[in-house]
Amino acid sequence: MSGDQTAELAAAVASAVAENRPLFIAGHGSKKAWQPELQAEPLDLATHTGVIDYQPTELVVTTRGGTPLSELNQVLAEQGQQLASEPPLLGAAAKQGTVGGAVASGFSGPARPWGGSLRDAVLGVELLNGKGEVLRFGGQVMKNVAGYDVSRLQAGAWGSLGAMLNISLRVQPIAAATQTMKLDLDAEQANALAREMAQKHLPLTATCWVNGSYYLRLSGHADTVTQGLKPLSGQLIDADAAAVFWQAIRDQQHEFFATAQAKPLWRVVTPPAAPLPDFTGEFLLEWQGGLRWLRHDNTDVVRDYALKVGGWCWAVGQLQPIDVAQARLMQRLKHAFDPTDIFVSTLDFSSAN
Secondary structure, eight states: OBBBBHHHHHHHHHHHHHHTEEEESSSOOGGGGOOOOOOOOOETTTTBBOEEEEOOOOGGGEEEETSSSSHHHHHTTTTTTTTTTOOOOOOTTTTTOHHHHHHHHTOOOOHHHHHHHHHHHHHEEEOTTTOEEEEEEEOSSSSSSSSOOOOOOOTTTTTTOOOEEEEEEEEEESEEEEEEEEEEHHHHHHHHHHHHHHTSSSOOEEEEETTTEEEEEEEEHHHHHHHHHHTSSSEEEHHHHHHHHHHHTTTTOOOGGOOOOSEEEEEEOOOTOOOOOOOOOEEEGGGGGGGEEEEEEOHHHHHHHHHHHTOOOEETTBBBOHHHHHHHHHHHHHHHHHHTOOOOOOOGGGGGG
């Protein structure tokens, strides 16, 4: 059975609170690799599905939290629209990953620096809090309001504040033309070119350096894309091959992300112009150098590097680190939304203590 499961989910939370049974919010399990083992029972939103309202002319869609992200992408594509941040589907199965899970993780794909973050697209949420109450925040239009933007606080909270039942998102038109160029450059050359391109008005929508090749995706009107490619010297990639490549990068299905590799995978966010690592290791660069995926088995080395360049890092499968000020704020918010601490998540609040 699928559709509106609000009553069943609220009853499940109320029962868990009464019996002091911790819960974690579950969908398709596509982000399981990103989380340590959570000592809690699942609150399953996988059957709470369906697009509730879609207004293509208003560029707004409202969907239930358990709706497959792939299903929403298809609905939008039929109207020539998309989620501009390209949130990843982190699973090998075609329908793995939910809209709620995408927002809860806050992950954005290759287009993040140009299309904005998924957090930016959140207009409103209907939230099931830690008391089993249904709360509504935001709406379907952009508004300036005083106080916390509670809807967008859910992005990156990993379910620690509650379960997102319904989510309203702003969408964007798909570009009329897209082309990808491949340049043979080492990482330093690619990083230098990224700094140079940042000073120009190229219609970039994705960059990726991996294995000695720098991939640049340009999107927009056909003439704009053609003009943007002229200063570049590289090999144009066939449209179908390019689509496969960017999907593999977005969904972490590229060989670089293979889980069988021995060394831990690190997500390192830095200023785009930051120096590259001076230690040996494999890495992949996105976002014109602002997102750096590293494989390294020495935690101190990676953390020291991230701190040195003014960045932040997180090892896949570990608790997500939060700085002291943010942890204290999030802890207070969590107590307001979940006073009995019934929802567990991958966030590490230890720095607040």
